[in-house]
Amino acid sequence: MRFPMLQPVTEMTVAALGPRLAPGVEGYLDMFHDDAVFEFPYAPAEPRRVEGKAAMASYLATLEGTIVFERFDLDACHPIEGAGMVMEYRSQARLVATDERFEQEYVAVIETTGGRIGRYREYYNPANLPGA
Template sequence: MEAPEQDRAQARRAQHVRIAERLLAAVTAGDRAAQVACYHPDVVLEFPYAAPPVRVEGKAAVDAYLAVALGVFELRLTVTRVHDCVDPDTVIVEFTGTGRARTTDRPYANTYLAVLAFRDGLVVGQREFYNPVPAVQALTATPAS
């Protein structure tokens, strides 16, 4: 790859990292509209470790899914590491999440890894990996004493 091509690829990669950070900041702010604004109309969200696994296709379906999901959990997400990929249109982000389940008021904490694919400057694919056990624990009502 020639230097000008490398420079363009690096600039594109840096822009994608900023979008990924903006996406996660929107979750922390509870701003679904700002989160959805980061998504391409053809976006596909995948949560392979959810029980059962979840796949949501299209921006409108993602918006509806997030309306429910963000109503269940209040989260603060913190980026801990960003991995550069050979493909400048792919970004891998590691982050932590802390907060609570709104339905039980129980604490929640988890670590995540998200593989983000970009098209036209927006997220077109998001595969998110996390341990599902903390979510189940946070959503389970405290046993009676």
Template sequence: MTLIDHALDLLVEHDMAGFLQLFAEDAVTEFPFAAPGRPERIEGRAALAEYLRDYPNLLDHREIVAKTVHQTTDPEISIAEFELAGIAVATQKPYRLRYVVVLTVRDGLIRRYRDYWSPLAVTDVLGVPGV
């Protein structure tokens, strides 16, 4: 099982503590398409834990609908395309959201996580602006 497989399984299992343990203490998480007023960069596992604190109360991931992992010429970098399906907790509305993530992994831990998700799609699912 690859690290991305494990990470997605943890999200579907709602194991945020386990998910966070996949990140190095000094990991950098980036959201290049972040909604206005939301962070584009988070430094450190502790800051990421704070950012994700309410995540399970927003999106109830239930299924990995599709997943493709692309290896690159750099063995530390992988690109993953995946689609998650579930229920938006507040609205009880079903959703399917697509993600593209660029991972840098060293010594078995995520050092950099660039998440190219769509804030517009999430806003539509949650029914709230600027998530």
């Protein structure tokens, strides 16, 4: 897996989306169309929108080695008929540099077409981030 830190969220998302995803999805980026859009409107800093799988890979590479996601728990899934899913989930993570642990709750609106994610819009509380 290219981004092992995302293994817990990958497993959770694959389980939640189930048959809406193409067979053989193994890694986080495998779930996305090449031109997918990833948005986090409440992020405390840029970027708040990443367009395209290549840009997502570059963004994720900046996080690699800085944060360890220890756990993701899926609280609820709400299907969007023929279009995707709304997921409610939470995570436990720690910053590598300081070993500071934190928890976060999320709501993600996920749009799928052709077995891949075309848009992933993630909402979370930036006040829960370390240093906030």
